Amino acid sequence: MSLSMTGYGQAIFHYEGYKVRLELKSVNHRYCEVMMRIPREWTRFEDGLKRTVQQQIKRGRVDVFIHRERDEEQIPVARLNETVVQAYLHAAEQLADRYGVKGTLGISDILALPDVLGEPGETGNGDEEGWEEQLQTALHEALQGLLEMRRREGGHLAQDVEARIVHLESLHHEMMVLAPHVVSEYRNRLKNRLKELQDGSFTLDEHKFGMEIALFADRSNIDEELTRLQSHFGQCKGLLLSDEPAGRKLDFLIQEMNREVNTIGSKANHLTLVNLVVEMKAELEKIREQAANIE
Template sequence: MVSIKSMTGFARSSGNCGNYSWTWEVRSVNGKGLDIRMRIPSGYDALDVPARAAISKNFKRGNISLSLNVSHNQEQSGYRVNQELLKQLVDVMKTVQADVPGVAAPSVDGLMGLRGVIEPVEEGESEEEKEAAHKEILANLNEAITDMSANRASEGKRMDEVLSGHIKVIEDLCVKASDCAATQPEAIRARLMRQLKSVMEDLPELDEERISQEAAVLMTKADVREELDRLRAHIEGARDLLEAGSPCGRKLDFLCQEFNREANTLCSKAQDVELTRIGLDLKTVIEQFREQVQNIE
């Protein structure tokens, strides 16, 4: 069984390769979808795409912030132009100018100021050394991802217990509502008959049969058994989702809306203080359930 996972987590991993040393930090909070924000130092832009791919592979939802800090022991001897990136930018600009006549050509200063076009050159650094360091840095990211995934799973286990508790309370309230005398058809009919007779006692032309018909119509409107049946079905659905595990946050959020709809209908139909109180208790625990669900992947 795959347990549910929280969308909240944090992890850090560090490593070194030759003259390079680095630290990854990954933070995650709840979000409607998967939103990845990167902060990578200049000269390491090639890591952006594979790093995003690694995050997307392991997480389905959450606002995730990823940062990389790198230090290099060798002294900087100067700067160089990333010719490949510069050529790509120029090609893009030419395409834009062709599609939108009148667009001014970029200045040299503007191009040189773009991130990654100018790269620092480390003294004695070879491309092979740089590529090897990049490979190790990217591999080390997996450690942080694994740690944060475990962190989110641990928090998810705690949330599973809390949510299961809320579901049990909802179930108990449904039992109380079913046992409430106000939900029994005969009790509803008897109460409505008394109310109708009281209202219509000054209208002798209305016979007993007509009053019974009116009571039957009102009884149907006041009957909450269907709402309770649907609430029980949603309870089983929620338990099935928790048992199946992540990712189930969106489905549980939808069930919260269904829970609320039935609880609201029950409250609006309630003609009894006890049943009204049960309906309000239902709405309270459903809201507590919904708040927890917002943080589930």
């Protein structure tokens, strides 16, 4: 099933006195690009979070926003930074051993020292795994919302593109019916024109006339272009039903169809055919605009 590259998802969780909200927004992009906007102290989680997004998103630009604020419904939790405490105690022992400084550090003294108490998620005392797990769980939830929106939007896009391909097929059928009559109509027009110009000063050379018709038939033959177009229509329909990302392949097929239609337009020496070519090109441009948003 085709996916759109436009989508939005979010998740909220409460952990250690904080309320954290994740927002994911995706838009068109040629490749998969993930941009992270997260609190500075969580940059160590960035690579893992990016990989999680890239496992689910194959194409598009995804902006990941992580907002953190104090949870008013929970009592704030202060976390002891054991690494810093051990460093202070070690420094106190060195002072006593090397310089003979006497005295002891009480609890109130230690708690008053800088960086002894840290914010949840900042201290690195076994807390990293908990925060990373919470962030990954919330990211999966937000991704499910994002993917669901992309699926819904992709379904609408696929329906629209398929309807336009059906219209192209009807135009193609008209061309198939009309093409065999182009040469005969040209022959009749040319013969009637020559009769109108006949004033007795020249005679109609049937051999040269036949050569002219044969050259015209060769120049105006569009059988190969019509056959390739029919093949492209089938491939487009198959891509729309595929579970694999189809946007770039669709873009390529649209370019190929445009090339075939342009060739038909350059060969066609028939007003109705030219009008059908113009209508086909307009429809292909609408398909191109829609396909640009398909993953």
